[in-house]
Amino acid sequence: MKEISEYQSLVLEQLELLEKEKSDLALYDPVSYILSLGGKRLRPVLTLLATDLFGGKLEDSYKSAVGIEMFHNFTLLHDDIMDDAPLRRGMETVHEKWDINSAILSGDVLFVQAFVMVTSCKDKYLRSVLDLFNVTAIEVCEGQHLDMEFETREDVTIPEYIEMIKLKTSVLVGCALKLGAILADASKEDQENLYDFGVNLGIAFQIQDDILDVYGDSALFGKQVGGDILANKKTYLLLKALEDSTPQQEEELNTWLNKSTYDNAEKVTAVTTVFTDLKVKEQADEVMWEYYEKSIDFLNKINLPEENKNYLLDFAKTLIERSK
Amino acid sequence: MKEISEYQSLVLEQLELLEKEKSDLALYDPVSYILSLGGKRLRPVLTLLATDLFGGKLEDSYKSAVGIEMFHNFTLLHDDIMDDAPLRRGMETVHEKWDINSAILSGDVLFVQAFVMVTSCKDKYLRSVLDLFNVTAIEVCEGQHLDMEFETREDVTIPEYIEMIKLKTSVLVGCALKLGAILADASKEDQENLYDFGVNLGIAFQIQDDILDVYGDSALFGKQVGGDILANKKTYLLLKALEDSTPQQEEELNTWLNKSTYDNAEKVTAVTTVFTDLKVKEQADEVMWEYYEKSIDFLNKINLPEENKNYLLDFAKTLIERSK
Numbered sequence: 294m295k296e297i298s299e300y301q302s303l304v305l306e307q308l309e310l311l312e313k314e315k316s317d318l319a320l321y322d323p324v325s326y327i328l329s330l331g332g333k334r335l336r337p338v339l340t341l342l343a344t345d346l347f348g349g350k351l352e353d354s355y356k357s358a359v360g361i362e363m364f365h366n367f368t369l370l371h372d373d374i375m376d377d378a379p380l381r382r383g384m385e386t387v388h389e390k391w392d393i394n395s396a397i398l399s400g401d402v403l404f405v406q407a408f409v410m411v412t413s414c415k416d417k418y419l420r421s422v423l424d425l426f427n428v429t430a431i432e433v434c435e436g437q438h439l440d441m442e443f444e445t446r447e448d449v450t451i452p453e454y455i456e457m458i459k460l461k462t463s464v465l466v467g468c469a470l471k472l473g474a475i476l477a478d479a480s481k482e483d484q485e486n487l488y489d490f491g492v493n494l495g496i497a498f499q500i501q502d503d504i505l506d507v508y509g510d511s512a513l514f515g516k517q518v519g520g521d522i523l524a525n526k527k528t529y530l531l532l533k534a535l536e537d538s539t540p541q542q543e544e545e546l547n548t549w550l551n552k553s554t555y556d557n558a559e560k561v562t563a564v565t566t567v568f569t570d571l572k573v574k575e576q577a578d579e580v581m582w583e584y585y586e587k588s589i590d591f592l593n594k595i596n597l598p599e600e601n602k603n604y605l606l607d608f609a610k611t612l613i614e615r616s617k
Numbered sequence: 618m619k620e621i622s623e624y625q626s627l628v629l630e631q632l633e634l635l636e637k638e639k640s641d642l643a644l645y646d647p648v649s650y651i652l653s654l655g656g657k658r659l660r661p662v663l664t665l666l667a668t669d670l671f672g673g674k675l676e677d678s679y680k681s682a683v684g685i686e687m688f689h690n691f692t693l694l695h696d697d698i699m700d701d702a703p704l705r706r707g708m709e710t711v712h713e714k715w716d717i718n719s720a721i722l723s724g725d726v727l728f729v730q731a732f733v734m735v736t737s738c739k740d741k742y743l744r745s746v747l748d749l750f751n752v753t754a755i756e757v758c759e760g761q762h763l764d765m766e767f768e769t770r771e772d773v774t775i776p777e778y779i780e781m782i783k784l785k786t787s788v789l790v791g792c793a794l795k796l797g798a799i800l801a802d803a804s805k806e807d808q809e810n811l812y813d814f815g816v817n818l819g820i821a822f823q824i825q826d827d828i829l830d831v832y833g834d835s836a837l838f839g840k841q842v843g844g845d846i847l848a849n850k851k852t853y854l855l856l857k858a859l860e861d862s863t864p865q866q867e868e869e870l871n872t873w874l875n876k877s878t879y880d881n882a883e884k885v886t887a888v889t890t891v892f893t894d895l896k897v898k899e900q901a902d903e904v905m906w907e908y909y910e911k912s913i914d915f916l917n918k919i920n921l922p923e924e925n926k927n928y929l930l931d932f933a934k935t936l937i938e939r940s941k
Contacts, residue, residue, distance in 0.1 A: 320762035371725060375718040394699040394765060397721060401695060401728070402758040408732060409751045420740055423747070427733045434726035438644035441718060 294345055294604045300338040303351065307359045323387040323399035324406070327366045330382045336465060337362040340473040342608070343487060346601050349477025353415070357422065357476060360410030361469045363403055364426075368433055370400040375441060414476055421475050429468040436461025443527050451532050455496060463495025486594045493588035494609055500581040501613060503528035507565055508574055519561030525550050529580070531564075533573040542567050585613055618669055618928050624662040627675065631683045647711040647723035648730070651690045654706045660789060661686040664797040666932070667811060670925050673801025677739070681746065681800060684734030685793045687727055688750075692757055694724040699765060738800055745799050753792040760785025767851050775856050779820060787819025810918045817912035818933055824905040825937060827852035831889055832898055843885030849874050853904070855888075857897040866891050909937055 308328055315321050337358035344354040372378075373386040374396050380386060388396035411426050412419060439457040443449045467488040474484045506521040507530060521528050535546060546567055549560050568574060592605055632652055639645050661682035668678040696702075697710040698720050704710060712720035735750050736743060763781040767773045791812040798808045830845040831854060845852050859870060870891055873884050892898065916929055 318759060318762065319766065320759060371721055374721060393717075397695055397699060398758060398762055398765070401724075402755060402762075404725070404728065405751060405754040405758065408747075409755075412747060412751075416744055419743055419747070423732075423736060423743070427729060427736075430729040431726060431733075434722060434729065435642060435644060438642065438722055438726075441722070442643065 294342075294601065297338060297342075297608070300341045300345075301334050303341060303355070304334045304337045304358060304362065307355050308362070311359065320395075320399060320402055323370070323391055323395055324403045326390065327370055327381070327387055327403075328363070330384055332382060334362060336365050336469040339466065339469040339491070340476075342605075343470045343473025343479075344477040345473075346597060346605065347474055347477035347479040347483070349473070354473055354476045356410045356413035357472055358469075360407045360413070360426075361465070361472065363410055364407035364430065365465065367400050367403040367407055368437070370396055370403065372437060374400075375437070411472070418475050422472060425468055425471055425475070429464050432460045432464045436464075449527050449532060451529065451536065454527065454529060454532055458499040459492060459496055462499055463492045466495035466498075467491035480596065483595050483597070486591045490588045490591040490595070490605070490609075493584045493591065494612065497581045497584035497588060498612060500529050500577055500584065501615075503530050504574060504577050504581065505615075507568060519557070519565070522561050522564045523557055529577050530568055530573045533576055534568050534571050537571050537573070537576075538567065542571065581613075585609070618666075618925065621662060621666075621932070624665045624669075625658050627665060627679070628658045628661045628682060628686065631679050632686070635683065644719075644723060644726055647694070647715055647719055648727045650714065651694055651705070651711055651723075651727075652687070654708055656706060658686060660689050660793040663790065663793040663815070664800075666929075667794045667797025667803075668801040669797075670921060670929065671798055671801035671803040671807070673797070678797055678800045680734045680737035681796055682793075684731045684737070684750075685789070685796065687734055688731035688754065689789065691724050691727040691731055692761070694720055694727065696761060698724075699761070735796070742799050746796060749792055749795055749799070753788050756784045756788045760788075773851050773856060775853065775860065778851065778853060778856055782823040783816060783820055786823055787816045790819035790822075791815035804920065807919050807921070810915045814912045814915040814919070814929070814933075817908045817915065818936065821905050821908035821912060822936060824853050824901055824908065825939075827854050828898060828901050828905065829939075831892060843881070843889070846885050846888045847881055853901050854892055854897045857900055858892050858895050861895050861897070861900075862891065866895065905937075909933070 312325055312328075315325060340354055340358035340361055341351055344351055369381060370387050373381055374388045374393055378386050379389055386396075387399065391399075408426070412423055414422050436457055436459070439453070440461055443454070443457065468491075470491040471484050471488040474487050479487070503521065506528065507519060509518060521531075525531075531546075535543060538546060546564065549555070549564055552560070588609060589606065592602060592609070595602060636649055636652070639649060664678055664682035664685055665675055668675055693705060694711050697705055698712045698717055702710050703713055710720075711723065715723075732750070736747055738746050760781055760783070763777070764785055767778070767781065792815075794815040795808050795812040798811050803811070827845065830852065831843060833842060844850075845855075849855075855870075859867060862870060870888065873879070873888055876884070912933060913930065916926060916933070919926060
């Protein structure tokens with residue numbers, strides 16, 4: 294096994310190779326742009342890591358891994374239009390730098406390129422790879438749909454929220470890992486356990502993201518603390534707070550949710566105070582650890598040498614223990 | 618072989634089956650809507666027809682054929698956003714009836730569904746089917762990109778225009794036919810000849826569409842005569858007219874192209890007069906028939922009984938002789 298940073302370097306090399314071969318049609322400029330914005334390249338790293346775990350050849354997974362990164366970037370490109378986001382990783386979003394039409398169409402072609410790359414595998418794996426990717430892509434669209442729908446709904450429940458984050462983000466974590474396992478000829482059972490490890494770890498990660506948005510150290514977390522609160526985002530914390538609140542606390546929360554003008558720091562402090570009074574952080578932590586433990590249970594079922602499983606365990610720990 | 622209307626009925630039956638099985642997530646409402654708007658279902662009909670021509674089982678092609686129709690509708694859905702089109706087949710477009718975000722995301726999920734359906738074939742055909750569909754999908758995006766780019770360019774040449782219509786519409790005609798041939802186990806050579814037949818016929822059809830827009834009988838053609846002229850669309854006729862015009866005719870054309878207010882009938886008559894003076898209809902007819910003949914040359918190379926080839930020939934004739 295390699296260091297995570299080594300897998301990252303391999304992914305970057307592959308992305309650079311692709312960039313060199315690219316068509317000079319202006320359609321592909323936004324594709325190059327979004328793929329160049331950086332990020333941790335977590336998903337393709339997971340694909341390579343999984344192939345390595347099961348003793349496969351890394352070269353056999355390069356293209357599929359890059360395809361997963363392309364798919365992820367396609368979703369970012371279209372999601373940014375839908376969310377009317379001005380910035381992505383601190384840079385202008387594609388629809389801001391170009392226009393909405395370019396962002397739609399470049400996203401579409403990036404999506405096809407993702408299919409091409411993900412399915413660039415030996416023919417014997419093609420059906421499994423394609424089935425996995427098709428199902429995942431549909432689920433990610435459904436997750437984004439639910440996320441948008443929740444914005445205008447007042448009755449979102451916590452199980453619905455968990456289902457949404459599972460579809461929108463966690464299934465792709467599971468997919469990236471399972472893809473690497475398929476390409477390394479892992480058994481069906483191991484593929485499924487690795488998938489479930491990834492999905493549950495993804496849910497834990499997302500709940501932790503909600504917690505860190507309010508209680509994280511902004512320097513370590515890398516985002517503005519309270520961003521979700523200012524955006525009235527229906528996170529685990531807000532949904533739990535609304536569920537557990539006294540009538541008075543509920544009114545306090547709703548007052549802030551409905552205010553159109555306010556001082557940012559004041560709103561963050563006020564909402565955080567209600568969260569803290571209701572101990573929603575502790576409850577979110579508990580649920581986050583439940584999903585983490587569930588992921589580790591699946592990890593333990595995988596038929597791999599302890600050494601390899603410990604590698605995955607360390608990876609999971611590092612992911613969850615970030616900025617705490 | 619069956620009547621075209623019988624293949625159409627089979628496609629409609631399959632679409633109805635799909636509709637019955639559909640998820641009740643609101644994400645899929647625009648998908649059902651656009652698939653229900655009708656049309657000739659030409660592309661899936663071509664897939665079934667090709668399977669039948671080569672003695673394949675129609676049932677083996679049902680899903681892939683429907684996938685081609687889904688892909689076509691996905692392109693319509695996203696193109697309508699980009700073109701800001703209010704109507705599609707006389708009904709509200711998806712982004713008008715819902716909103717742009719719903720149209721983007723429903724389009725995306727319809728695109729994945731198209732992949733699922735197109736690749737619902739026997740494993741032995743999967744690689745060929747997927748390669749064909751991937752290449753076609755990329756080309757269709759590139760064609761749409763060129764079409765949009767041409768709107769703001771003053772120097773579009775006729776070869777560029779032909780390349781654009783080939784990518785935007787004709788390759789999908791070739792793809793639909795080739796798909797049916799692959800699924801009927803036709804030889805590679807026959808697959809390619811059928812593909813080239815389709816692509817060239819598609820180009821002929823598109824040039825004829827440009828001609829009919831100006832010189833067609835609106836009752837038979839089903840569209841408003843002069844629609845392209847009013848929209849300043851860079852059709853074969855306009856590009857040819859700009860190429861062949863005297864300085865005075867060029868000025869006349871540019872005056873109309875740049876006018877922001879005008880009487881519709883007056884603009885159509887004035888531009889048509891320049892076209893007629895320059896005999897661009899005759900030249901477009903000639904080029905259209907060249908592509909038609911080219912398509913027939915490819916048809917003749919296919920190793921099929923004369924009877925089957927005559928069926929395709931009759932089909933091509935009917936397509937080209939519409940409303941003339």
